Amino acid sequence: MPSPENSAYIYDHVRSPRGKGKKDGSLHQITALDLSAQVLRNLADRTQLDTAIVDDVSWGCVTPVGEQGGDIGRAAVLAAGYAETVAGAQVNRFCASGLEAVNIAAAKVVSGEATMAIGGGVECMSRVPMGSDGGAWAIDVAAAFPTHFVPQGVSADMIATKWGFSRTDVDAYSVESHKRAAKSWAEGRFKNSVITIKDQMGVVALDHDETVRPNTDMQILAGLNPSFAGLGEMAFDAVINQRYPEVERVNHVHTPGNSSSIVDGAAAVLVGSQEAGKIIGMKPKARILGTASIGSEPSIMLTGPSYVTEKLLKKLGMKVSDIDLYELNEAFAAVVLRYMQVLDIPHDKINVCGGAIAMGHPLGATGAMILGTLADELERSGKSTGLAVLCVGGGMATATVIERV
Numbered sequence: 001m002p003s004p005e006n007s008a009y010i011y012d013h014v015r016s017p018r019g020k021g022k023k024d025g026s027l028h029q030i031t032a033l034d035l036s037a038q039v040l041r042n043l044a045d046r047t048q049l050d051t052a053i054v055d056d057v058s059w060g061c062v063t064p065v066g067e068q069g070g071d072i073g074r075a076a077v078l079a080a081g082y083a084e085t086v087a088g089a090q091v092n093r094f095c096a097s098g099l100e101a102v103n104i105a106a107a108k109v110v111s112g113e114a115t116m117a118i119g120g121g122v123e124c125m126s127r128v129p130m131g132s133d134g135g136a137w138a139i140d141v142a143a144a145f146p147t148h149f150v151p152q153g154v155s156a157d158m159i160a161t162k163w164g165f166s167r168t169d170v171d172a173y174s175v176e177s178h179k180r181a182a183k184s185w186a187e188g189r190f191k192n193s194v195i196t197i198k199d200q201m202g203v204v205a206l207d208h209d210e211t212v213r214p215n216t217d218m219q220i221l222a223g224l225n226p227s228f229a230g231l232g233e234m235a236f237d238a239v240i241n242q243r244y245p246e247v248e249r250v251n252h253v254h255t256p257g258n259s260s261s262i263v264d265g266a267a268a269v270l271v272g273s274q275e276a277g278k279i280i281g282m283k284p285k286a287r288i289l290g291t292a293s294i295g296s297e298p299s300i301m302l303t304g305p306s307y308v309t310e311k312l313l314k315k316l317g318m319k320v321s322d323i324d325l326y327e328l329n330e331a332f333a334a335v336v337l338r339y340m341q342v343l344d345i346p347h348d349k350i351n352v353c354g355g356a357i358a359m360g361h362p363l364g365a366t367g368a369m370i371l372g373t374l375a376d377e378l379e380r381s382g383k384s385t386g387l388a389v390l391c392v393g394g395g396m397a398t399a400t401v402i403e404r405v
Contacts, residue, residue, distance in 0.1 A: 009284035021262035036076035060097025060121025099367025120268035121364035153228035156332035181354025263360030304397025330355035
C-alpha cells in the first residue's frame with residue numbers, strides 16, 4: 001500500500017446523466033466529442049482549475065470508430081478549451097475502459113510522470129453501435145476456436161445455469177436495482193456529480209438518468225423473452241458446452257429487463273498528488289489505495305471480478321470484510337449474484353445506489369461513473385473504504401480500492 005505522500009488522490013469527479021441509447025434518446029443529438037467536452041469543461045469550471053496543471057487525460061471508449069475514433073481523448077481536451085499542453089489518449093479495455101483510464105491517471109501521478117491527470121470516458125451508443133468496430137477475437141478462428149468464443153449474453157446465461165441462479169433470482173435482482181436507483185435520485189445522492197447536458201442551442205437535453213423505471217416489478221419482468229436463446233440455438237450453446245460439459249443445457253434467463261441498459265454517457269475523474277492539492281487549493285475526496293487487472297477464462301468471460309478482487313485485496317493486505325462498500329458493474333444480474341456468492345458479500349454492501357441494470361452502461365464511461373458513485377457514497381454514509389470493479393469482455397476484470405479522506 002503506498003504512503004500518503006506517494007499516493008494518487010481523487011479531487012473531484014463529474015458525469016453526464018445517462019440517456020437512452022436509441023434514436024429517441026435525449027442525448028442522441030449530442031456527439032461523443034461534445035458530450036466529452038461538456039463533462040471536461042464542467043470539471044474544470046466547478047473546481048476553478050487552471051487546466052495547464054493537468055498533464056494528461058486518459059479517455060475510455062470501447063467503439064473507437066467514426067466520430068468516436070481517432071484518439072477522442074485528445075480531441076475532447078481541445079474541444080473543452082483546456083490548455084494545449086494537456087495530452088490525451090483513448091483507452092479500450094472493453095467495459096472497464098473508464099476505470100482503467102482512471103487507474104492509468106493514478107499510475108502517472110504515483111510514478112511522478114504527472115502532477116494531475118484525468119481519467120474517464122465516453123460512449124454514445126445511440127450514434128455508434130456497440131460492436132461496429134469489429135474485432136479479431138470474435139471473427140478470427142485463430143482466437144475464437146481455441147477459446148470457445150460465445151457472445152457475452154450466452155456467457156452470462158452459463159454463469160446463471162452453472163451456479164444455480166433462476167429467472168426469478170435475476171429478475172428479483174433487477175427490481176432491487178431500479179428501486180435503489182430511483183431512491184437515490186429521489187434523495188439527491190447524485191446531485192453533486194451529475195451535470196446538465198445541453199444541446200447546440202444551449203437548451204437542456206437531459207439532467208437525469210433516463211432508463212430508471214421505479215415501477216418495475218416481477219410481473220413486468222416475467223413478460224420479457226430471453227435475449228440470448230436464439231444465439232444459443234444458432235450454435236453458441238454447443239460451443240460453451242464444449243468448455244463446460246458438466247452443464248447439461250444452458251438456461252437462458254437474461255432479458256432486456258435484467259441486463260444493463262444501452263445508453264449514452266460520459267464521466268471524468270480528477271486525480272492528483274498530495275502536493276497538487278496544495279497547489280490548486282483543494283482537499284481530496286479519496287485516496288486511491290491500489291488498482292489491479294486480471295485475465296480469466298474467456299468463454300464464460302464474466303467471472304473475473306471475484307478473482308481481481310482477491311488479487312487486489314491480497315496485494316493491499318486486506319480482507320473482503322475490510323471493504324465497507326462495493327460497486328460492481330451490473331452487466332448482467334447473474335454477474336453480481338455470482339460475485340456476492342463467491343465472496344460472501346451481503347447485498348446491503350454492494351451497488352447501494354442501484355446500477356447499470358437501472359441506469360445504463362455507457363461502455364467507455366461506466367468505470368469512471370461507478371468510482372465516482374463510490375466516492376460520493378462513502379462521503380455521504382461516513383464509511384471508510386470502497387472497491388469498484390467491472391467484468392470485462394474476453395475474460396478480464398479491473399478493480400480499484402479507495403479510502404475516504
